[in-house]
Amino acid sequence: MRNLSKSKILAYRQCPKRLWLEIHKPDLRDDSGSEMVFQIGHQVGDIARSIYDPDGRGVLIDIEELGHGEALARSAVLLRDGQVPVFEAGMTADGALAYADVMLPDLKDGTLAWKMIEVKSSTGVKDYHRDDIAVQSHIAATCGVQLSSVSLAHVDNSFVYEGDGDYRGLLHEVDFTDEALSRNDEVKDWIDGAQAVAALPDEPEVATGPHCTTPFACGFCAYCNQGNVEPEYPLSSLPNLHYRRRERIEAEGYEDLRDVPDSLLGALQNRVKQCSVSGEPFFDAEGAAADLAPHGFPAYFLDFETSMFAVPIWKGTRPYQQIPFQFSIHILDEAGSLQHHGFLDLTGGDPSLACARSLIDLCGDHGPVFAYNASFECRVMGELAGRFPELAASLKAIVARVVDLLPIARNRYYHPSQHGSWSIKAVLPAAIPALSYEQLDGVQDGGMAVAAFMEAIDPATTPERKLEIQNQLVDYCKLDTLAMVRLWEKFSGKVH
Helix, strand or coil, X not given: CCCEEHHHHHHHHHCXXXXXXXXXXXXXXXXXXXXXXXXXXXXXXXXXXXXXXXXXXXXXXXXXXXXXXXXXXXXXXXXXXXXXXXXXXXXXXXXXXXXXXXXXXXXXXXXXXXXXXXXXXXXXXXXXXXXXXXHHHHHHXXXXXXXXXXXXXXXXXXXXCXXXXXXXXXXXXXXXXXXXXXXXXXXXXXXXXXXXXXXXXXXXXXXXXXXXXCCCCCCCHHHHCCCCCCCCCEHHHCCCCCHHHHHHHHHCCCCEHHHCCHHHCCHHHXXXXXXXXHCCCEECXXXXXXXXXXXXXXXXXXXXXXXXXCCCCCCCCCCCCCEXXXXXXXXXXXXXXXXXXXXXXXXXXXXXXXXXXXXXXXXXXXXXXXXXXXXXXXXXXXXXXXXXXXXXXXXXXXXXXXXEXXXXXXXXXXXXXXXXXXXXXXXHHHHCCCCCHHHCCCCCCXXXXXXXXXXXXCCCCCHHHHHHHHHHHHHHHHHHHHHHHHHHHHHHCCCC
């Protein structure tokens, strides 16, 4: 019988087929996007050690250096002695294996017990965390480790970093002792079930469904869907489709939205359906022009790029706070003259104040400030106003001038190629085919922009690579606001 890690047991909980594939065909898994998640977890874990072991007396079990066998043996000695905190302590029992993030010795009346703390980079407790902790505490109890408490520590996003390297208060603990220790029988059933699946000679037959993305997106989705024929216009292309309405539609046997009766759809969904049936776009040019008519000139078109850190690195910032490191702004006057300006800070210092000042200088004191899905831009400027009171009045005045192009696009335009999405990356190639994000070199979306920024501010990045990233970021953000200009021209009927 093999030892199944905690992650394998939780994979079984999500889908038995996923567990089997992870063991027997791991090369089929798509791990794209997981690297950043792991990096965030490591950052929070490093800070947790400094919080729970401020004197540096604790021992970190380095699994990569020691290997599982030696890591488990070393952990057993430390947990038996109970002299120092232990981090990533390995425990195994009944075919299950887990490494505890934090184990703190708790001596009471001469009896050794341990405070077990699982550290998560999320900002709250999620349902699957409860299963995670239950597995961890079951393994500990089964292998003879006495637990005095079981807790989950998650990031407290109200924490404000003071810039002095002191992260006390970053983590908020939630006690799960009673719940975790009461689920031993339940966890034993999971382990037995997972072992039975792991021993199967062939992968179990499990149909795809909601479990493929809950609680995590499974890396084997492409493999499991390879034989499925997806409708040209699946139900997922219907906007605002409540899950109960979707269940009803699926229960009646409909898979392609073009076949769904009008009576089961709302007005916007029916518009999407009719465009998908006809293959022709919908464009209420007169209505779009009327929506934009009240807004004069000069017209500003604004887009931010932001980064966020689970562990804040700049004074006065919070975990996962959106910190603007770049913006692009196009300025259009009544004569049709178009100018572009931008801001980008790749120094590695906090870009917020310089960003706010540059924005205020460029936006003037009148004229609409167009954004796409403008709640994001307004939130970023609102947070800047909160951090820099001396600039608050000017920033709030810009917020008051913001006009959102997204509702206009949603109400007045739809092309079948959008597949129910009004993101600018869905609308732009449909409405303005001459512009495309695919023509960009390197950075082509927001996620890539954040990754590029993080690489650029890394001290190990060469000047040559940093300049390359700078050019890619400028081109990407500039296209975001140029796209808004071209959509404004189409919607207003004022093509210059």
